[in-house]
Amino acid sequence: MKILITYFSQTGNTEKIAEAIHEVSSKNHESNLKRIKKVKIEELNDYDLVFIGSPCHDSDLAKPTLRFLKKIPESPKYAIAGFYTHSTYLPEGDERIKKLSEKWSGKCIATFEELKKEKNANFKGYFRCQGIPSPPIEQFIHDTIIKDDEEWVVFIEEVKKHPNGNDIENAKKFAQNILSEF
Numbered sequence: 001m002k003i004l005i006t007y008f009s010q011t012g013n014t015e016k017i018a019e020a021i022h023e024v025s026s027k028n029h030e031s032n033l034k035r036i037k038k039v040k041i042e043e044l045n046d047y048d049l050v051f052i053g054s055p056c057h058d059s060d061l062a063k064p065t066l067r068f069l070k071k072i073p074e075s076p077k078y079a080i081a082g083f084y085t086h087s088t089y090l091p092e093g094d095e096r097i098k099k100l101s102e103k104w105s106g107k108c109i110a111t112f113e114e115l116k117k118e119k120n121a122n123f124k125g126y127f128r129c130q131g132i133p134s135p136p137i138e139q140f141i142h143d144t145i146i147k148d149d150e151e152w153v154v155f156i157e158e159v160k161k162h163p164n165g166n167d168i169e170n171a172k173k174f175a176q177n178i179l180s181e182f
């Protein structure tokens, strides 16, 4: 199989996940790892499976990724899988945490899912994990989303560890599961 892992990443979090997926897919397949800006949409036709990765920006996938997804034709002949990193809460916890997660990164999932409905793509699913925020985003999250100081200390200490070894392992398992389906 020919596999492409293409991603946008400003501060390296999403890139770490892309590299983990590439490590798995290059074991038994021809696998290429490329930044999204280096990929022409027609090139995707050379692949059987394309992993597309992005950070979450403004609760959706980042603009360069959105522009790239828009260019994908209807009924592409390659299968697609997604991955993204984000700095706000994962949807694990009470109703408030789930709502915050939905508000601040839920659109990423919806955007990937739209590939199925709007482009009739063979979409294989997505992987997500947290990623350390850059200082301005850290400040934004504290000022806007998690204002309570006690909650903030616990939150920021944890999110700064990501993507951690566990996230990398989970990303590899995600890739492995998709590859074994083919």
Ligand SMILES: Cc1cc2nc3c(=O)[nH]c(=O)nc-3n(C[C@H](O)[C@H](O)[C@H](O)COP(=O)(O)O)c2cc1C
Pocket: 008, 009, 010, 011, 012, 013, 014, 015, 054, 055, 056, 057, 058, 059, 060, 085, 086, 087, 088, 089, 104, 105, 130, 131, 132, 133, 134, 137
């Ligand atoms: C302009 C900007 C907007 C962001 N908006 C969100 C957001 O809405 N929700 C969120 O969870 N994280 C947000 N983040 C945090 C990033 O998604 C997170 O740090 C990500 O892991 C960065 O990935 P990268 O290192 O691959 O660029 C934002 C970051 C930037 C720079």
